[in-house]
């Protein structure tokens with residue numbers, strides 16, 4: 106869930122979609138401005154954070170990329186837990202990836218929190234000549250299911266930042282957080298006053 | 306063809322919906338391989354069965370080490386016996402077909418641990434969490450209170466010289482003696498002989514140091530059981546070093562977050578821990594398959610495990626790690642636990658309205674052979690809906706009547722909305738892993754309340770974490786370096 110402090114929001118964002126749809130590439134483009142032609146299947150790093158300024162506030166995204174647990178339907182509930190936003194990614198050159206993306210949407214509607222902001226991203230939009238999924242079809246599906254839709258290209262940087270900005274814009278500002286958030290244990294010197302405040 | 310690792314393969318990624326992988330061999334030949342063949346028929350370094358906490362920590366550590374790990378569970382959820390249940394799951398387990406009453410609130414808001422434990426804020430588990438960086442997946446909150454039962458009443462556990470002077474647990478003169486002892490413990494440093502006061506704690510018994518300070522039996526009872534967290538009195542005849550270090554750990558943990566106790570507990574319950582380690586393992590390439598029925602370990606003619614069969618397919622491996630339920634012939638029963646799980650609408654009385662609390666009832670106070678524990682957690686840790694509390698009463702069972710046996714603990718809770726009683730067995734492995742290549746975690750129960758890595762790097766307690774670290778060393782032949790600077794480790798508050 107997004108948590109607020111003054112004008113700062115912390116929001117957990119999860120990525121879902123087929124292997125090879127470009128989830129990690131979208132994150133890499135957004136966080137580092139890079140693109141790798143031969144992006145490895147995600148191993149080793151699946152947690153990023155990035156801060157965006159939108160209008161009156163800053164939004165710090167905690168981005169959870171999937172790590173292979175989804176491959177055999179073994180994604181842990183903790184992955185969805187408290188997620189304020191999700192990007193469901195498919196590859197416009199593959200109808201199968203589109204079918205799978207729709208399955209993920211269903212899964213999220215079942216498991217996730219009801220106020221979650223969901224984006225539907227048709228990635229690899231630069232590969233127009235190989236397109237198998239029309240933008241119209243995807244837009245229609247997204248509208249029916251209350252998602253917002255964009256076609257993206259991690260390669261050309263088309264619409265990548267836009268997806269994240271749009272999510273940041275749509276995040277409810279004053280989340281009725283059930284509880285003040287807990288603390289994250291870190292390996293650095295204590296800021297006593299803060300630590301004491303958080304857990305009193 | 307020789308063993309697979311002697312060859313140089315490149316695997317090209319095809320979309321997940323493709324049942325094939327494109328593989329090139331020595332950059333001259335390419336061929337397609339069935340994915341199911343690769344998943345089940347490649348040789349894994351380790352197959353882990355069961356997603357309990359110990360199994361998941363190991364799976365995470367081994368994957369980070371670069372070992373090829375396949376992790377399976379017969380259930381369709383993570384955690385096995387250490388998962389957290391929602392209300393519907395809880396009812397299914399204890400009340401069969403009945404539906405939970407509506408006034409208890411939404412089922413989804415319950416996360417009831419099956420093995421509830423608080424974590425020592427400065428303990429070894431916290432070190433493992435920081436060392437592996439899984440802390441980023443978890444949110445913790447300090448536990449409000451730590452209490453001890455003494456002469457039919459509940460008292461806050463005093464942990465420092467200042468608190469000793471204030472504690473109604475002791476009379477005037479005893480307070481002063483206790484204060485001196487606490488100061489000795491606080492000042493004790495391994496590498497500062499001056500602080501030892503001429504005592505070699507690796508030789509002097511705990512009993513002797515206690516009599517040097519003239520502490521009475523009542524004081525020894527709460528210090529030994531509620532502060533040093535010994536489960537019986539055998540420590541009195543052991544070298545005093547462990548005892549002193551456990552006390553120090555308690556005090557240091559208490560100071561760490563300036564809460565009312567030395568304990569911390571994850572939001573949403575302990576069931577989050579196995580999931581976090583499973584994610585770590587997956588991030589480092591571990592393969593996860595839940596809902597795999599059977600999971601039968603296969604042995605060769607010499608009794609050495611070589612694979613695991615599920616749904617007619619055998620995955621090969623060099624070693625198997627599992628909990629006792631996957632290899633029932635290789636474990637023996639070592640005891641049983643009696644416990645009660647209660648849902649309440651108020652905190653435990655006499656605990657200063659603590660929304661999360663531990664109360665220890667030392668054996669002698671109850672005329673028992675083993676201590677009894679009260680554990681209470683609530684909506685403040687997101688384990689129950691607003692206004693609800695989950696309490697556990699547990700002990701090593703000495704009879705077959707949990708209701709009668711747990712009565713002294715239950716009486717301290719006040720009225721409860723619901724109560725479930727249970728008795729279950731504890732197991733220990735009896736196999737030889739050198740022969741069968743199976744590594745069985747010690748019991749389905751986990752305890753990791755108060756372990757520490759001593760300053761010279763050796764561990765002192767038999768514990769979940771130590772068990773895991775020992776298994777890690779047996780499997781890899783390496784010692785895990787946990788020398789995170791805990792004095793510098795702290796908590797980032799989330800605003």
Ligand SMILES: Cc1cc2nc3c(=O)[nH]c(=O)nc-3n(C[C@H](O)[C@H](O)[C@H](O)COP(=O)(O)OP(=O)(O)OC[C@H]3O[C@@H](n4cnc5c(N)ncnc54)[C@H](O)[C@@H]3O)c2cc1C
Nearest residue numbers: 421536642678680699700701731748750752754767768769
């Ligand atoms: C039934 C029981 C309940 C306990 N509950 C608590 C508690 O709530 N709070 C506390 O501070 N200490 C509790 N303890 C004591 C504490 O966990 C033991 O002192 C600790 O297990 C000893 O540490 P160890 O690592 O050396 O042993 P371990 O080998 O880790 O455990 C010793 C044995 O005790 C069992 N055990 C430990 N804790 C529990 C538990 N919570 N529920 C069920 N079985 C358990 C384990 O299965 C194991 O077989 C409990 C001990 C027992 C036997």
Ligand SMILES: Nc1nc2c(ncn2[C@@H]2O[C@H](COP(=O)(O)OP(=O)(O)OP(=O)(O)O)[C@@H](O)[C@H]2O)c(=O)[nH]1
Nearest residue numbers: 124125126127128129130142146147229258259260
């Ligand atoms: N042309 C083109 N290729 C892309 C684009 N985005 C990703 N790719 C390529 O698609 C492949 C897969 O991308 P990844 O980002 O690894 O996909 P993923 O969804 O993270 O895959 P997993 O981690 O295996 O689940 C890589 O070779 C990328 O270079 C894009 O927008 N256009």
Ligand SMILES: [Mg+2]
Nearest residue numbers: 128129146147
């Ligand atoms: Mg990826």
